[in-house]
Ligand code: C2E
Ligand code: MG
Ligand code: MG
C-alpha cells in the first residue's frame with residue numbers, strides 16, 4: 001500500500017525542480033496538514049423525486065477549507081490526493097462524516113434521506129475496500145442511515161470481475177451504488193446488465209445540451225430507457241432550468257439534481273432546507289409539474 005511521494009516520483013525523471021513541481025509539493029504538504037487538522041468539509045446537494053416531487057436524498061461533495069485561500073473545490077485537490085494515495089484516508093473520513101452530519105436529518109414525511117458519497121477509483125482498487133466501507137459505516141447502519149456510493153463508469157469497467165465481487169458485497173450491506181457521470185465512459189452493455197449497481201447518473205454534459213442539441217436529447221432518452229429496461233433507476237445531474245426538468249419528467253427520469261433545486265450547501269443549511277414548514281416556489285413547482 002505504501003505510495004511514493006510526489007517528490008520521489010517527479011525527481012526520478014526530472015532532476016531540475018521547476019516551478020510547477022515546487023507548487024505541487026507545496027500543495028501536497030498543505031493537503032497532508034489539511035488531513036491532520038481536519039480542514040475538509042462536506043457540502044450537500046439535494047436529489048429530487050422527478051415524479052412526485054420532494055427530496056429523495058443528498059449527495060455529499062467535499063470542499064477544503066484552506067486557511068489561506070478559503071473554500072477550495074474538489075477538482076483542485078482530489079487528483080493530488082489520488083496520486084499520493086492520501087485519498088485512502090479522506091475517503092473513509094467522508095463516509096463517516098456524511099453519516100454523522102446526516103444523523104438527525106429527517107424528510108417532511110418522517111423518513112430518512114439517502115446520503116450519497118463519491119468514491120475514488122483508487123479506493124475501489126484497494127484489496128480491503130469492502131472492509132474499509134464496512135468500518136467507515138461503523139454502527140451507523142444500525143441507526144437506519146441509508147448510504148449510497150457514486151463511482152465513475154470507467155473505473156468499474158476496468159478489472160470488471162474483481163469489481164463486480166466488491167460491489168456485490170457492498171450491496172449486501174444495504175448500500176446502493178450509482179454509476180456517476182454515465183455516458184462519458186466506455187461501459188460494455190453486456191456487463192452493465194450484470195453489474196450489481198442500482199442507479200445510473202446521466203452526465204451533466206448531456207443534460208446541459210439536451211434542450212438545444214437533438215443528439216444529446218436522444219442520448220438522454222436512450223440512457224433512461226436502457227436503465228429502466230435493466231431495472232436501474234436514473235438520476236439526472238446538473239439540471240439547471242425548468243425546461244430540462246420538464247423533458248426529464250416526460251422521459252420518466254426518476255430523480256433530478258442540480259442548481260435548479262439547490263447548489264451544494266453546508267450541513268447547517270440542510271437543516272433549514274429540511275424544515276417541513278419551508279415551501280419554496282421551486283419545490284412546489286416540481287410537485288405540480290409532476291402531474292403533467
Ligand atoms: P460529481 O460527483 O459528478 O458531482 C457533480 C458536480 O457538479 C459537483 O461539483 C456539483 O457541485 C456540480 N453541480 C451540481 N449541480 C450543478 C448544476 O446544476 N450545474 C453545474 N454546472 N454544476 C453542478 P463539485 O462539488 O466541484 O465536485 C466535482 C467532482 O469532485 C465530483 O463530481 C466528484 O467526482 C468529485 N468529488 C466530490 N466530492 C468527493 C469526495 O468526497 N470524494 C471523491 N473521491 N470525489 C469527490
Ligand atoms: Mg457524484
Ligand atoms: Mg456526476
Ligand code: MG
Pocket residue numbers: 181204
Ligand atoms: Mg461529474
